[in-house]
Amino acid sequence: MATTARRTPAKTRSAIPQLSWRAPQPAPIVLISGPEEVCAERATAGLREYLRAEDPSLEVSDVRADDYAAGTLLGVTAPSLFGEPRLVRVSGVEKCSDTFLTEAVSYLSHPQEGATVVLRHTGASVRGKKLLDAIRAGEGGGVEIACPAIKRDSDRFDFAAGEFSTARKRIAPAALRTLVSAFADDLTELAAACQQLISDVPGDIGEQTVERYYGGRVETSAFTVADTAIAGRYGDALIALRHALSSGADPVPLVAAIASKLRTMARVAGHRESSGALAARLGLKDWQVDRARRDLVGWSDATLGMAIQAAARADVDVKGGSRDSVFALERLITVIATKAPFGG
Structure with a gap:
């Protein structure tokens, strides 16, 4: 009996221009998609600056798609008496109301002249998919x-490098690595740290x-502890650990940073590819x-x-599995630095 092959639906490709959040440009509809809020905020701010530079009389309105009153979109995009350009920032499209969805889809057919409508969709849900599909199909003359x-880590490194490159500011590779390590868990703080260095430090960085500004960060201390322990410098590792703890370091991110290096x-381990090839395959930097x-x-x-097993045990202990998180850390450092079981 003949069988019919099952076809996998082809992935729909966007028919509209794709722009970098670092170089946004206005259009009747601007869809800002994806979960990274820092980048989305930069894109929105960049659009506002772009439009205001063209015309200082720019009118800016904010609309919530999840708490939407009928007719609002047409009201804030309609031309004013003096014809000022309008920027409408719409948040929460991923949880939009039915009323907003209906009116936004209808708006794509007749965008208002002189209006830039920015739609923010985090991708946290499929809500609003009909609207996104229409925009990506080219309705409304939009961009994404x-x-x-x-x-x-490689993505954070690229992000930070881009901050300095955009500002035409030179930073030494080692300084950049230290900075990224110092803010390994918070992109918002990393972005703020980059901007502080850019604005405060004359010349190259x-x-x-970086150590003077951010050397006291927990994550930087953690990598110092990890580096000395992995190198087998037991005494130095214990001193670094005690310094980190006395500086207010939290044991949880300390263990996380050590475990990250071990992973x-x-x-x-065991790969003989070139650094570039292996880095590309693993999602790392050279x-x-x-x-x-x-x-x-x-x-x-x-x-x-x-050592990895010891890190897993320490992770449990510092998260409440043990009454003495400092002892758990010291035991982990001992295993790593001596390459032997604790007490062995």
């Missing part, structure tokens, strides 16, 4: 600015400058691969596995 999540070592390979000197699969 994608703001995907920035989670990987070196590692000493990177495990991912790199320097991360090179650093992990240097860290792996003197380590075996067995000792690395033991």
